[in-house]
Amino acid sequence: MDREKPLLGTVQETLLIPLYARAAETRKEHALLRDPHAEEIVACLDYDFGRFDGLPSLTGALLRTLLFDEWVADFLSAHPRGTVVEIGTGLNTRYERVDNGLARWFELDLPDVIALRRRFFTDTPRRTMVASSVTDEAWTAEVSAGGDGPCLFLAEAVLPYLDEADVHRVVDLLADRFPGSLLALDTAGPGFFDTQEQHDALSRVEARMRWYCPDAGSRLTHWRPGTETVASHTLTSLPPALLARLPLPYRQMVSALTAQRLPQAEGYRLNLMRLP
Numbered sequence: 001m002d003r004e005k006p007l008l009g010t011v012q013e014t015l016l017i018p019l020y021a022r023a024a025e026t027r028k029e030h031a032l033l034r035d036p037h038a039e040e041i042v043a044c045l046d047y048d049f050g051r052f053d054g055l056p057s058l059t060g061a062l063l064r065t066l067l068f069d070e071w072v073a074d075f076l077s078a079h080p081r082g083t084v085v086e087i088g089t090g091l092n093t094r095y096e097r098v099d100n101g102l103a104r105w106f107e108l109d110l111p112d113v114i115a116l117r118r119r120f121f122t123d124t125p126r127r128t129m130v131a132s133s134v135t136d137e138a139w140t141a142e143v144s145a146g147g148d149g150p151c152l153f154l155a156e157a158v159l160p161y162l163d164e165a166d167v168h169r170v171v172d173l174l175a176d177r178f179p180g181s182l183l184a185l186d187t188a189g190p191g192f193f194d195t196q197e198q199h200d201a202l203s204r205v206e207a208r209m210r211w212y213c214p215d216a217g218s219r220l221t222h223w224r225p226g227t228e229t230v231a232s233h234t235l236t237s238l239p240p241a242l243l244a245r246l247p248l249p250y251r252q253m254v255s256a257l258t259a260q261r262l263p264q265a266e267g268y269r270l271n272l273m274r275l276p
């Protein structure tokens with residue numbers, strides 16, 4: 001089969017980093033996760049994935065994915081018929097990993113990404129792809145229609161690429177249209193944001209982060225008083241139960257990273273917020 005060149009915008013190209021992380025991990029003996037679908041997609045794409053081979057930040061991306069997966073699993077055990085919305089879904093396979101057979105899922109990304117995604121994934125009555133910028137409020141009508149249950153929004157490695165005014169707009173949109181919902185997001189603070197030119201994976205693509213946020217709790221509460229921080233972790237302060245499930249080499253890697261207290265690791269946070 002001819003491999004397809006992914007025709008993606010600059011920010012959109014970043015989706016290939018976590019995709020490759022999951023595909024490459026699948027081939028390892030002690031894997032954080034296995035994602036045969038990611039392997040198949042990588043094999044179909046005409047792109048120089050070799051540039052990401054062996055980069056340490058791929059492990060960071062996988063740990064982030066595991067934590068976001070855990071937040072979805074927790075949400076679905078409390079709300080089996082709830083709604084999960086992946087903002088900036090890229091070619092993520094979260095549905096394949098944690099769907100419970102009952103929830104409604106929306107997978108939203110910019111039109112060029114959704115066009116590519118449609119080559120590898122299909123809509124079902126419970127699973128819908130949405131081609132839109134997250135900043136365009138029209139998509140919220142599609143999510144609101146036909147469901148009034150609780151919502152979990154996931155923005156994994158997405159919001160740092162937006163301008164702060166756009167992130168503020170997205171938070172307003174979610175809080176206005178889906179009050180009380182949960183929002184999982186990562187934030188880039190000091191040590192991480194300022195060193196992005198040297199970041200092992202980002203320095204191999206053109207996109208750069210634009211939203212600097214040292215503390216999601218205070219920023220979001222300032223924008224929307226009443227926002228609660230449900231959880232906030234760095235890669236060196238993951239929930240103990242998640243850490244305990246990692247293969248031994250990864251537990252050792254995380255404890256070595258913790259001992260180093262690198263500003264790059266400490267300045268990157270994974271947050272779960274409840275909007276007012």
Ligand SMILES: C[S@@+](CC[C@H](N)C(=O)[O-])C[C@H]1O[C@@H](n2cnc3c(N)ncnc32)[C@H](O)[C@@H]1O
Pocket residue numbers: 011012013014015016017018019087088089090091092108109110113132133134135155156157158161
């Ligand atoms: C680093 S990738 C992460 C992809 C996916 N969340 C994952 O973890 O595999 C960033 C994603 O954000 C998407 N994105 C960036 N700006 C966006 C916007 N304004 N609206 C929707 N998606 C956006 C990109 O197209 C890309 O798919």
